[in-house]
Amino acid sequence: MSSTGQSESTNNFFNGWLPITTGLYSFVTKYEATLIEVYEQESAEDFALEHKYRQVGPHQxxxxxxxxxxxxxxxxxxxxxxxxxxxxxxxxxxxxxxxxxxxxxxxxxxxxxxxxxxxxxxxxxxxxxxxxxxxxxxxxxxxxxxxxxxxxxxxxxxxxxx
Structure with missing residues (x-):
């Protein structure tokens, strides 16, 4: 991945979670909390997707x-x-x-x-x-x-x- 692509990917990940002016010390302390929030959001989306459609057997x-x-x-x-x-x-x-x-x-x-x-x-x-x-x-x-x-x-x- 090019350095521009890496930068855009990283910016996209943290956009909305951490302001761009966050210092290095604050970044390290907030990084773990951010990952937990992202994990919880993805888990909620997975749960919604799994339960949005009803589970039915293939012969029904x-x-x-x-x-x-x-x-x-x-x-x-x-x-x-x-x-x-x-x-x-x-x-x-x-x-x-x-x-x-x-x-x-x-x-x-x-x-x-x-x-x-x-x-x-x-x-x-x-x-x-x-x-x-x-x-x-x-x-x-x-x-x-x-x-x-x-x-x-x-x-x-x-x-x-x-």
């Missing part, structure tokens, strides 16, 4: 899409719903064209089941639990149906705007 395309759409709080609520999907099975009760009526019920002895209707062409539908209508997030039952029909992105009809 639906959650990857949700991570781009929802705020952090809403994403975590959706992730909680997504984690419950494995507890359920879907039973198709009626099909007419692209419209399906299904029952989603629990594997366990709990008598938990809900009726759903979904239009696979328009990607619209509703669930008997009404979570989407009340909270603005697709419920675990809808997510189970999305999984059954390989819907890999949250349909626009199930994204509630602020």
């Amino acid at each position: 395309a639906l959650l990857k899409d949700a991570a781009k759409i929802y705020t952090k709080t809403m994403f975590h609520k959706l992730q909680d719903q997504f984690d419950q999907v494995v507890r359920f099975i879907t039973i198709e009760r009626y099909a007419e064209g692209n419209v399906r009526q299904l029952t989603v019920k629990a594997h366990s002895a709990r008598a938990e089941s809900f009726e759903l209707q979904i239009d696979l062409e328009k990607l619209t539908g509703n669930c008997g639990c009404k979570l989407f209508e009340y909270v603005g997030l697709p419920c675990c039952y809808l997510l189970k149906v999305f999984s059954k029909y390989d819907i890999l992105k949250i349909p626009k009809a199930f994204i509630m705007t602020r």
Whole structure:
């Protein structure tokens, strides 16, 4: 690196941390504090970068899409719903064209089941639990149906705007 480049690099590093008129004694005493501040700032930026985007497994395309759409709080609520999907099975009760009526019920002895209707062409539908209508997030039952029909992105009809 040329001496001009070294000088510019050094000036750029200390610019904003130490005034240019700082004497040698003051420089040595403030140098360590400056390095600690720079380290803390970089650590904060690394933390923000790591947590800005939600961590999602490589096989969870639906959650990857949700991570781009929802705020952090809403994403975590959706992730909680997504984690419950494995507890359920879907039973198709009626099909007419692209419209399906299904029952989603629990594997366990709990008598938990809900009726759903979904239009696979328009990607619209509703669930008997009404979570989407009340909270603005697709419920675990809808997510189970999305999984059954390989819907890999949250349909626009199930994204509630602020």
